[in-house]
Amino acid sequence: MKELNDVEVIINNKRYTLCGYESDAYLQMVASYINDKYDLFKQQDSYARLETDIKNTLMQINIADDYFKEKEKVRTLEDELEAKNNELFDIKHEVISLQTKLDELKKELDKEKEDSIEAQKQIVKLETELKEREHKK
Missing domain, CATH: 3.30.160 (Double Stranded RNA Binding Domain)
Structure with missing residues (x-):
């Protein structure tokens, strides 16, 4: 304590x-x-020229005014912070979504590459078979 x-x-x-x-x-x-x-x-x-009671009351009013203005600033800053946090959350969500899409596209690209390699192998095989048939004739 x-x-x-x-x-x-x-x-x-x-x-x-x-x-x-x-x-x-x-x-x-x-x-x-x-x-x-x-x-x-x-x-x-x-x-x-003011009486002491009025001076004190004015001081209290002025300090209370400062307090409420600062309190309003804090509320405004808290609202801005919450909005920024929401925006950050949305951006993070979008990044995750885009990362997922990128991963899917990479997988698709890898599959297309494999298919391309298999197609090239098939072309080479068919060209070889064609050449062999032409030599046999």
Whole structure:
């Protein structure tokens, strides 16, 4: 079982202790993400005039928006992956089908070669018989 980590981070110029089973680096990355969001909001003049509750609500809405957009990207990528897997399956099936057909054609070619060799032998035999009959006459 993973060990619980306590990591001190600074979010919006305040010190917090985050606890989780994730690595220290991951928890620092989460704090950095939140700080980046705060920095984006602070660039807007109107943000400074808002009440703290509204600021927090806007931050939550913004993070939730990011989450749902990323979730939609994941769904889209999963759909694309499934389509590619289906396409790959179809291609593999076609390759197997073509390989089977190729094997059958090779067998047919080998049979035709054998028949050709037998026909050539028959021609030589008949030519020999013809020559022998001509010499006897």
